[in-house]
Amino acid sequence: xxxxxxxxxxxxxxxxxxxxxxxxxxxxxxxxxxxxxxxxxxxxxxxxxxxxxxxxxxxxxxxxxxxxxxxxxxxxxxxxxxxxxxxxxxxxxxxxxxxxxxxxxxxxxxxxxxxxxxxxxxxxxxxxxxxxxxxxxxxxxxxxxxxxxxxxxxxxxxxxxxxxxxxxxxxxxxxxxxxxxxxxxxxxxxxxxxxxxxxxxxxxxxxxxxxxxxxxxxxxxxxxxxxxxxxxxxxxxxxxxxxxxxxxxxxxxxxxxxxxxxxxxxxxxxxxxxxxxxxxxxxxxxxxxxxxxxxxxxxxxxxxxxxxxxxxxxxxxxxxxxxxxxxxxxxxxxxxxxxxxxxxxxxxxxxxxxxxxxxxxxxxxxxxxxxxxxxxxxxxxxxxxxxxxxxxxxxxxxxxxxx
Amino acid sequence: xxxxxxxxxxxxxxxxxxxxxxxxxxxxxxxxxxxxxxxxxxxxxxxxxxxxxxxxxxxxxxxxxxxxxxxxxxxxxxxxxxxxxxxxxxxxxxxxxxxxxxxxxxxxxxxxxxxxxxxxxxxxxxxxxxxxxxxxxxxxxxxxxxxxxxxxxxxxxxxxxxxxxxxxxxxxxxxxxxxxxxxxxxxxxxxxxxxxxxxxxxxxxxxxxxxxxxxxxxxxxxxxxxxxxxxxxxxxxxxxxxxxxxxxxxxxxxxxxxxxxxxxxxxxxxxxxxxxxxxxxxxxxxxxxxxxxxxxxxxxxxxxxxxxx
Numbered sequence: 136x137x138x139x140x141x142x143x144x145x146x147x148x149x150x151x152x153x154x155x156x157x158x159x160x161x162x163x164x165x166x167x168x169x170x171x172x173x174x175x176x177x178x179x180x181x182x183x184x185x186x187x188x189x190x191x192x193x194x195x196x197x198x199x200x201x202x203x204x205x206x207x208x209x210x211x212x213x214x215x216x217x218x219x220x221x222x223x224x225x226x227x228x229x230x231x232x233x234x235x236x237x238x239x240x241x242x243x244x245x246x247x248x249x250x251x252x253x254x255x256x257x258x259x260x261x262x263x264x265x266x267x268x269x270x271x272x273x274x275x276x277x278x279x280x281x282x283x284x285x286x287x288x289x290x291x292x293x294x295x296x297x298x299x300x301x302x303x304x305x306x307x308x309x310x311x312x313x314x315x316x317x318x319x320x321x322x323x324x325x326x327x328x329x330x331x332x333x334x335x336x337x338x339x340x341x342x343x344x345x346x347x348x349x350x351x352x353x354x355x356x357x358x359x360x361x362x363x364x365x366x367x368x369x370x371x372x373x374x375x376x377x378x379x380x381x382x383x384x385x386x387x388x389x390x391x392x393x394x395x396x397x398x399x400x401x402x403x404x405x406x407x408x409x410x411x412x413x414x415x416x417x418x419x420x421x422x423x424x425x426x427x428x429x430x431x432x433x434x435x436x437x438x439x440x441x442x443x444x445x446x447x448x449x450x451x452x453x454x455x456x457x458x459x460x461x462x463x464x465x466x467x468x469x470x471x472x473x474x475x476x477x478x479x480x481x482x483x484x485x486x487x488x489x490x491x492x493x494x495x496x497x498x499x500x501x502x503x504x505x506x507x508x509x510x511x512x513x514x515x516x517x518x519x520x521x522x523x524x525x526x527x528x529x530x531x532x533x534x535x536x537x538x
Numbered sequence: 539x540x541x542x543x544x545x546x547x548x549x550x551x552x553x554x555x556x557x558x559x560x561x562x563x564x565x566x567x568x569x570x571x572x573x574x575x576x577x578x579x580x581x582x583x584x585x586x587x588x589x590x591x592x593x594x595x596x597x598x599x600x601x602x603x604x605x606x607x608x609x610x611x612x613x614x615x616x617x618x619x620x621x622x623x624x625x626x627x628x629x630x631x632x633x634x635x636x637x638x639x640x641x642x643x644x645x646x647x648x649x650x651x652x653x654x655x656x657x658x659x660x661x662x663x664x665x666x667x668x669x670x671x672x673x674x675x676x677x678x679x680x681x682x683x684x685x686x687x688x689x690x691x692x693x694x695x696x697x698x699x700x701x702x703x704x705x706x707x708x709x710x711x712x713x714x715x716x717x718x719x720x721x722x723x724x725x726x727x728x729x730x731x732x733x734x735x736x737x738x739x740x741x742x743x744x745x746x747x748x749x750x751x752x753x754x755x756x757x758x759x760x761x762x763x764x765x766x767x768x769x770x771x772x773x774x775x776x777x778x779x780x781x782x783x784x785x786x787x788x789x790x791x792x793x794x795x796x797x798x799x800x801x802x803x804x805x806x807x808x809x810x811x812x813x814x815x816x817x818x819x820x821x822x823x824x825x826x827x828x829x830x831x832x833x834x835x836x837x838x839x840x841x842x843x844x845x846x847x
Binding site for chain 2: 173176177178179181182230233234235236237239240242243244246247248249250251252253254255257258259261262272275276350351353354357358360361364365397398399401402403405406408409412416422424427
């Protein structure tokens, strides 16, 4: 625990601090880039892009070794992975455009075939003399062990660059995400914007390879965006919330992973993001599960209250225990079931409003107004006071209600 | 093609072929229903399933693994559906959230628990161990096929995979008409009283059975590739569903056999000493087949799109 706190406060050594900051920047970049992907409903394209990096890593290693290099230079491996990720992305687009296969089939085909090819290359590398300690398997699930200062700088710098580009392009990308037709009509090149979006996703994937690994980087792109969507309906807020959530997951995950053995960085970061998602799914206002349950219960209570009051106006006995409990709690009836003065007044109002609605339906031909009658909406919300006064004039003087 | 082939190559090729066919059959319908990525999701969540099963039972016996993987697949499908409905999230994103989170959980559990005694790790889960499913007892070559003692020592994956493939083939034949109707015209199928949602769920469960059975022997790469590539290639070759399914079985078989042979013998022909990953090569071959179909398949275009468009 002390180790975790140290890591969280950047006190666990220079390298661990660098990794934590790099992970936070990567998380921020992934959350924001992923938001546009999610809004464009193309979340899983990133899965194909991520898996398509593997053959590039393998090929880059083979090329670097055959040129006499050491083969483990992160920049070289990332360049190779970017090239093959681009090839994978282009193939997904080409298959979906040029053939009648749908995009999801194209995604699945590209991700499995590129990954298969990558695995073949990995076994080739393992049989090379120089390849045994290559550690390329680390790119599958990410690893911070043995990360060099320059690796951490690549991650941090790349993450910052992605965030800067997203800041610059946020308006056209928002427009294209919500209404491609309109965006095209006002002169935005939607194809180019889409390409920019995918390039950003590719950049995040490549930068995240070392830290999170290619199987799980897609989680860092999707989960923060989906989580942020629970909290707000405004796109700018979704964007920055997703960035912050991703950064928090990256930072805390990297710290946890640095402070305990057997804690691989990628899965930890993803699980923290998933925990934040589960929390939001439960607790978010309006869209969350708890909010939905509460809203449903409030609605039930209103229906019971109204049914109870209607029964009071007609002096009918109430048997439903839920109705009785709600009326008692609000002091509308006494413990023995007899209406209190307050209850009688409320019942009289409901009875009067029912009569007003009847008149309203006779007077108004406009069903957009009278159609709003659902028994729960107060008539004052639908009609103006002078209209209600007019209904009252047609109703005649008040009459006593039973009970 | 003597005793050595029977000992070291026959059973892996057979297992790979059966696994490929078992996955390609439901894949045909998943592709047509635009649910291709369900296969991807299922094959990722198999990992946490087997890890939990291992932690509960302490063994790597087949039955608890299969049950654990099946339960995880079912849990994933339920979670995806729940998140999609409750959170009003588009299905792709819901899928992405669920399978990555479960996979991450599986990896973490695996790293935290002591699995050094048993053969259970992430790479095995991804790439399978097709090459190790050899039939050592077949010392007499092809004659061993008639030798009951040798037959008793077949790798257990072979009969298991055969049963799974036969089951899936039988289900495909039995439910052919309802599957076809509900895939192509859901409204009509509903109108004539078919339980459309039950058929959809049944298809996903069948896919999960195929994934779980195949995963054990060949790893997730082949599972995902075979769900998608052979049916997708077949879809570009024909407009008839029956022909598409037969073609996909053919492509799956071709990928498995050619992929295994290329992986096992290809490097030797080129003068290298070591074989490469068979699972990876099978996936690669299926991708090449799909690529060829995308370029020259007679029905590769959408209906109504001109050839030059």
